[in-house]
Amino acid sequence: MKQSVRVLRDLPEIKLVGRRVGPLQVGQEAEFEPWEVTVLERHGFVEPIQKLTTAELRKFMLAEERAPGIEPLPSNFYTMLAQRAASIQISGQPDEVEEFRSAVGALAEIRTHKLLRAALSPANAENMSPEERFFVNRLAIALEDWGRWLSELLEKEVEN
Structure with missing residues (x-):
């Protein structure tokens, strides 16, 4: 995009x-x-x-905390994050870099919980970025594999 x-x-x-x-x-x-x-x-x-400042990230975080579902993000959100992080690092301001990374981490933590729920129940899969949809698909595959493994484990225990 x-x-x-x-x-x-x-x-x-x-x-x-x-x-x-x-x-x-x-x-x-x-x-x-x-x-x-x-x-x-x-x-x-x-x-x-549209630049992603630390203040904007906090706004996304507050909106995400208040909403029960996944809130939409701007298109190219993760690309803009990477560009902004590189720009801050080039500017040589370690405090700003740390503050930005902290805000990104907090937002990612909130969204990760919601993305995990979306992987468990595809009905919750709205408003995801393409990167998040890829992540959720990978999570769903891992959860299905784990469920099969657990079922096989329980079946083996019954046989013994």
Whole structure:
């Protein structure tokens, strides 16, 4: 999925890994692949329209705590998380890095409980990101395997 950005500096037409990008004017909005955003942001040409700050993560966390089901996340949420984490680390602010990681961990903990419930009952599978849907599918497979193993174990005990 593409990510929306705002152009910070005039961007002449350039070739970015075999793909032509630009020309774009300051203030224009455009959509790029997440890896393109990372490169262009690193060089000061663009900024994501929706940035994931620590405060925004806390808002997601509060909404998640209050809701009984899984709350929807912005598209490309986990990609934006990775980009923001890299951006903070590059800025060299260890306190901000730690605060961001803590907020991500807290949100992940809350969502993981809900995702586990979704793996046990597919009716709860709404509002998941593609990454979370993959995780839940893997969990469901592991839970089914464990259930079969347990059944086989109990059958063996009965036979003995």
